[in-house]
Amino acid sequence: MSSQYSDINEAIWASGKPTLEEATRCAQEKINDMLNISLSIAVTGDTGAGKSTFINSIRNLAADDEGAAKTGVVETTVEPTPYQHPTMPGVVFWDLPGIGSSTFLAKTYLKQVQFDKYDFFIIISSERFRENDIMLAKEIQKRKKLFYFIRSKIDNDIRAESYKRSFNREETLSKIRRNCQENLKEFKNAKVFLINCQVRNLSEYDFKLLVSTLMSELSEKKKQALIQSVPIHSLEILEKKVKMFEEAVWAAALLSGGIAVVPLPGLSLACDASILVAFFTSCYHSFGLDDKSLERLSERVNKPHLKALRKSPLVLGLASESTMRLQLSALVGQSVVEYLCSLVPGVGSGIAALMSFGCTYKLLKNGLKDLADTARIVLREAGLQ
Ligand SMILES: Nc1nc2c(ncn2[C@@H]2O[C@H](COP(=O)(O)OP(=O)(O)O)[C@@H](O)[C@H]2O)c(=O)[nH]1
Ligand SMILES: [Mg+2]
CATH class of the missing domain: 3.40.50.300 (P-loop containing nucleotide triphosphate hydrolases)
Structure with a gap:
């Protein structure tokens, strides 16, 4: 019980809002804006x-x-x-x-x-x-x-x-x-x-x-x-993207960590784990890490080796949407989280059993860092810094 309380306090603190209700409302708005862009x-x-x-x-x-x-x-x-x-x-x-x-x-x-x-x-x-x-x-x-x-x-x-x-x-x-x-x-x-x-x-x-x-x-x-x-043509633009996702980590963690108060109507996200997958998929595409984007970049800057740069397990996991979809259809809820945990460095595999704000927060933060670092390497190799 006490860990549940400290979890809630941590989430409220991270949101900068006075109550869990307000934090949840703000988190839902933020994640909705981020995942349903128009x-x-x-x-x-x-x-x-x-x-x-x-x-x-x-x-x-x-x-x-x-x-x-x-x-x-x-x-x-x-x-x-x-x-x-x-x-x-x-x-x-x-x-x-x-x-x-x-x-x-x-x-x-x-x-x-x-x-x-x-x-x-x-x-x-x-x-x-x-x-x-x-x-x-x-x-x-x-x-x-x-x-x-x-x-x-x-x-x-x-x-x-x-x-x-x-x-x-x-x-x-x-x-x-x-x-x-x-x-x-x-x-x-x-x-x-x-x-x-x-x-x-x-x-x-x-x-x-x-x-x-x-x-x-x-x-x-x-x-x-x-x-x-927006396409990444400079480190400055990449860092703007990273910052935007960083600012949403607490919100994604709150909504997927099982402590949010009753969801507001209109939120189109069905299950907790889907928020995590959607968050990482958005980062992956936004940072231009998909094969097609890398291919186009390597042609644009005339550096064929970009496509062959070493990719982290998380990038590879997200690389093939069909693989990801397969994983999702075969696994549900916690198993998806466990799968993500196995791809993200520094999280540990047992964490899924303890799904909480703190754990999802760490999973999202480390995963985001992993994707951002990969994008920074790509940019450096492309000579676009
Ligand atoms: N050098 C140069 N050529 C451009 C630029 N923008 C467009 N063009 C060329 O101008 C021509 C007309 O461009 P297009 O995009 O078809 O114009 P639209 O009719 O306004 O759609 C094409 O041959 C383009 O390659 C530019 O900023 N610099
Ligand atoms: Mg035209």
């Missing part, structure tokens, strides 16, 4: 601006990868086309062909594309933003939605300028930035990001800034979805 991003701009290229890159796909949007083609319709994230189907990028000629009013356009279903808009241009882009942004603003401008193909500008004797990279970038701001002066705080949309080079200019700006402006729920799904 994000709809509208990407618009003129033909040739780089929409399809950007959509592929942010899904970590090259133009010729399976499921990639076709690039270099002229759109003939204003029908929005959805592109799902390869491992997170709740994250959808919508390719919205530009408004086109000025005969199309921004209002009509927004209605036609059902603007309400998007969490925010990205307006891409490879040159000056046109009157139509500006009109569209104003209409989006009136509807109190977020919008961001991307000035694409920055690599081309830099290359063109680099032949000049007086070339200075930073100055050139500042000049383009100033021009964009001037071009968009109707908006007090227009946010313009200079981007090379191609997948190999996505991280070169303002992509990190775009991610951190979105992180600071989106709601907690959408922030979770964004940071989970």
